[in-house]
Amino acid sequence: MYLKLTVLGLLLLGWTNLAIVFLIVNVIMTNFGKRIFAGFCSNFASKYNDTSNSLKIELFKDLNDMKKGEKISILEIGAGPGANFKYFDREALVQTVEPNLHFAKYFDENRSKFPKLDIKDIKEGFGEDLSAAGIADASVDAVVMTLVLCSVRDQLKCLEEIKRVLKPGGKFFYMEHIIGDEGSTIRTVHKLLMIGGFWPFMADGCCTDRATDKVMETAGFGNLEQKKYDLPISEDAGIPFKLCGGIVKPHLMGVATK
Numbered sequence: 001m002y003l004k005l006t007v008l009g010l011l012l013l014g015w016t017n018l019a020i021v022f023l024i025v026n027v028i029m030t031n032f033g034k035r036i037f038a039g040f041c042s043n044f045a046s047k048y049n050d051t052s053n054s055l056k057i058e059l060f061k062d063l064n065d066m067k068k069g070e071k072i073s074i075l076e077i078g079a080g081p082g083a084n085f086k087y088f089d090r091e092a093l094v095q096t097v098e099p100n101l102h103f104a105k106y107f108d109e110n111r112s113k114f115p116k117l118d119i120k121d122i123k124e125g126f127g128e129d130l131s132a133a134g135i136a137d138a139s140v141d142a143v144v145m146t147l148v149l150c151s152v153r154d155q156l157k158c159l160e161e162i163k164r165v166l167k168p169g170g171k172f173f174y175m176e177h178i179i180g181d182e183g184s185t186i187r188t189v190h191k192l193l194m195i196g197g198f199w200p201f202m203a204d205g206c207c208t209d210r211a212t213d214k215v216m217e218t219a220g221f222g223n224l225e226q227k228k229y230d231l232p233i234s235e236d237a238g239i240p241f242k243l244c245g246g247i248v249k250p251h252l253m254g255v256a257t258k
Helices: 002-012 016-059 061-065 101-111 127-133 155-165 185-193 195-202 210-215 241-249
Strands: 072-077 090-097 117-118 141-146 166-177 224-230 250-257
Touching: 016 061, 016 101, 016 166, 016 250, 061 166, 072 127, 072 155, 072 241, 090 101, 090 127, 127 155, 141 155, 155 166, 155 210, 166 210, 185 195, 185 241, 210 224, 210 250
Parallel strands: 072 090, 072 141, 090 117, 141 166
Antiparallel strands: 166 250, 224 250
């Protein structure tokens, strides 16, 4: 509906060429958006790992220390290209649930680099319904999500599913971008990007206005440790990463225990 209103408004203003551009972009994103996003995100994930390396090492320390000497079971929701595999420094069986199977090519390239991990094929599915992907109750030691809670349709339902599949004492590891603080310029930018569903349409469902930190506080985990921070972006980063990284600069990371 918003697209139709935008195009109609542009036509009424006499901006025919711009209206045509909007229509072409809509056709491209509707038909090829998920494929384009998978390619872009795979490239972005590599650069994101570079800038977040020390933070991811910190985040996954507990994962690598839990049940020493045992082969644990890890479920990653929204694994994308498998950018987190390099941080699982232990023996583990890794299952993944991913709604966009256009990541499969990048995923397979990545998992071949980590023979110590028993990484199963991607299961198509969504975080809000892990049972549909065959993930049983109390079956995994750890659940991982990075830059995914921004795009699930129902965060609380997804978190309920995570609690369902975790074993007693199991841990949920997450790293997400969140809406900027009250009164900040970036918060205004985040809200503007959501007008008319612009950013979710361009970024495969990603939302810039989610206060995931507050949602986690109400999710009902037995223990919660989390912290907010700004994504560190180096001066020598490329312009595309600086632009996208700047938009998602307010960040959150944490570990929640069932």
